[in-house]
Amino acid sequence: MTTISKDAQQSSYPPIAPPDFNAHQPKTVRLYPLSNYTFGTKETQPEEDPSVLARLKRLEEHYDAYGMRRTCEGILVCHDHNHPHVLMLQIANAFFKLPGDYLPHDADEIEGFKIRLNERLAPSGNQFSNDGNEGEWEIGETLAQWWRPNFETFMYPFIPPHVSRPKECKKLYFIQLPNSKVLSVPKNMKLLAVPLFELYDNAQRYGPQLSAIPHLLSRYNFEFVDENGKVSAVTPGGNPNEGSVPRTKVLAGGDEPNGAQQDSKME
Template identity: 45%
Template sequence: MNSRHPKVDVYPLSNYSVEIKGAKIQRRTCDAARFTHMEYKYLKYGMKTSVEGILLVHEHKHPHVLMLKKGNAFYKLPGGKLRPGEDEIEGLKRKLSRNLAFNQPPEFQPDWQIGQEVAMWWRPNFTKHMYPYCPPHIEKPKEERKMFIVHLSNRQDFVVPGNYDLVAVPFFDLYDNPQRYGPVYSSIPLQLSRFDFKAMSL
């Protein structure tokens, strides 16, 4: 392996446990309502910034991405929208705790280790389409969406909302599979191809 590549220690999936907390309320369930609300917020606060964490584990030394799954077809990374003016790293830590930990004051939340930003996607208009670049004719994009590596400790307890499952999705299933995971998530293995993954046995 090239020593210049960033290194990431990845621990076995069996090292992590999952507990359940109260269900997460889904306020807007259809695209029309979601984008109408996004437009309202854009007019009030400006461009939306979203942050997401890529948490990695391994099974049989193959990297897997931890994702929240709802029902049979909806997958998402832990993360979400930042508050106006909120720092990206602190906002991601807040969102990780909300998605993956008990609801406690910040001083009792996990010490999330946020690593490198690995991707940025842009939403030019109030539609579902996002791109890994901002089209040159778009002067005011409606959302920027950033993904960061999150370095996990060798053991950790996750606490997820009752209406979601925490699943480990292998790279080979994610890669080039937009029909199931969408274009953003199916590109994760490619985005992480410059990293050296060390499959730990502890």
């Protein structure tokens, strides 16, 4: 196996600039440092279902009454040491999930999603409305749709050919975080910042939906803003701070210190 030396990867010589390679590229996304955000905890939010079986039973009842269930989750991205990190929840040290949840059957998609995000991440005691205050969320593009063809745990990024009535559709949206924000997580959950390289090709730990996020974000170029508000690196070419290695961080909730988490996956 050929090994690329550190000197070859981080040469002191300037790179050779290729011709422009940005045709049909989405707009560049600006990411702010993890240190810009404030994290806290709020009252416990017990899970609605004591088991996976109970959750699927409730899904079946929803389908019988209202048809396909709509679920919305957000991909919230910031950076640490010039590497993108995704904010996600770990519930009861059992599984990982993105902020969001299923919508009430009669809710507007985007407004209902914002309410779900506030339930999970808004500081307690604050009243949020959609009038531009700090409770507002900038809901971006739909990055993926996952379909549940039956009352089972399996979901697919397509509708199988033999399925005409899927039981649930889960949409993942890109959410542009502002340069600062206060986020609070229920005490029975943990809020994590997980680097993209930890998610990539790691379905064994995170499940197929979360491990696909690096693929979904690969369409964007990033600008990494430092704590002084200046762009410190761009994609490609920015180097992490010397001697630092990005890793998963527990931002709020739970009792374990920052570091390794228990193996688990999202269903």
